[in-house]
Amino acid sequence: MPANLSFFAETKIPHQRNYGGVVFPAVLSPEAVQSRNPSVLTAAVKEQKPSLDSLLHTHGAILFRGFDSLATASDFNDVVEAFGYEELPYVGGAAPRTNVVGRVFTANESPPDQKIPFHHEMAQVPEYPSKLFFFCEVEPADGGETPIVLSHVVYERMKEKYPDFVEKLEKHGLIYTRVLGEDDDPSSPIGRGWKSTFLTKDKSVAEERAAKLNMKLEWAADGVKTIMGPIPAVKYDETRQRKIWFNSMVAAYTGWEDARNDPKKAVTLGDGNPLPGDIIYDCLKILEEESVAIPWRKGDVLLIDNLAVLHSRRPFALLAGY
Structure with missing residues (x-):
């Protein structure tokens, strides 16, 4: 851990993995009880952001644990703002979400x-x-972990086991197809309607925003089919000099x-050929094998590098009253 991260203490937890001496994820806790105050945490983030960025680059993900005074979405928003990362509008995403406060949205609804x-x-x-x-505002009664896995590890295992398939992926990329309803469907994990997907009720504006994403739209009476790709399935991470x-x-x-x-039908190879189901499900097995699933605790904040790490969500049960 960088020596100048004096506000934080590096913590070991049972679920971490070790890849060549690098733990995944890094876990930071307050070094003193008084450091648990949200305003103290945000000040420390601003002051020590270069060191936190370096830690994130090395480990791919950082879990901030023990800051249980982080009680509300507003507290969490202050932490996010303290990092100062550029905000990306949620245009083109599939999950139904609701803005809570500032830069904070609900998780997949x-x-x-x-x-x-x-x-x-x-x-x-x-x-x-x-x-x-x-961010964990309320601990689930059961389940609800956010498993994370290092992307380059998945690439290396897939390349070793299925070199021909990975070669096709690298050559052709993928085409994604998704049919959107007019409005959000909270019963579906991909139930975001076209109005909230493109942040407009105007079809012509939706067309313009889709075009900026190089996305094709095929309108129907009750919604629209979106076609994206071919888009790369494997990237080269320049900063870490490895494929992901x-x-x-x-x-x-x-x-x-x-x-x-x-x-x-939602995803095919970029040349239009279907994907081999047996390989897809074996890839899922590899993802599960290499993943880290840390049970959430109230006040937890997890920061991940989206280039380095994939994530998922396990089913969960809510506490009574939520």
Whole structure:
């Protein structure tokens, strides 16, 4: 850990993994009880941001644990603002969400019994966030972990086991197809309607915003089919000098299912050929094997590098009264 991160103490927890001497994720806690105050944390983030950025670059993800005085979405927003990262409007994403305060949105609003498969946030569109923050305001009664996995590890394992398939992915990329209703469907994990997807009620504005994403739209009476791609499925991370598994292939193939969408048709190779189901499900197995799933505690903040790390969501049960 950088020596000048004096406000924080590096913490070890049972769920961490170790890759070549680098723990995943890094876990930071306050070094003193008085440091748990939200305003003290935000001041420390502003002061020590270069060191935190370096730590994030090395480890891919940082869990801030023990800041249990972070009680509200507003407290969390202050922490996010303290990092000063550029905000990316949520245009083109699939999940139904609601803005809570400032830069804070609800997590995927699909029913809690539904699993959200592994993905990089908005990997199916050309413009995606570089960083993601997660916050635990209320601990789930059961489940609800956010499993995370290092993207380059997945790439290396897939390349070793399925070199021909990975070569096709690198050559052709992927095409993603999703049918959107007019309004949000909270019963679906991909239930974001076209109005909230493109942040407009005007079809012509939606067309303009889709065009900026290089997305094709095919309008129907009750919604619109969006076609994105071919878009790369593997990227080269220049800052870490390694290839990464950067796509929503497994998420689309195994999870983009609702009344409008058939997941087997949601993603194909960039040349139009279907994906091999056996390899997709084996990739899912690799993702699960390499993932870290840390149970949430009240006040937890998780920061991940969206280029380095995929994430998912396990089903959960809410506490009584929520």
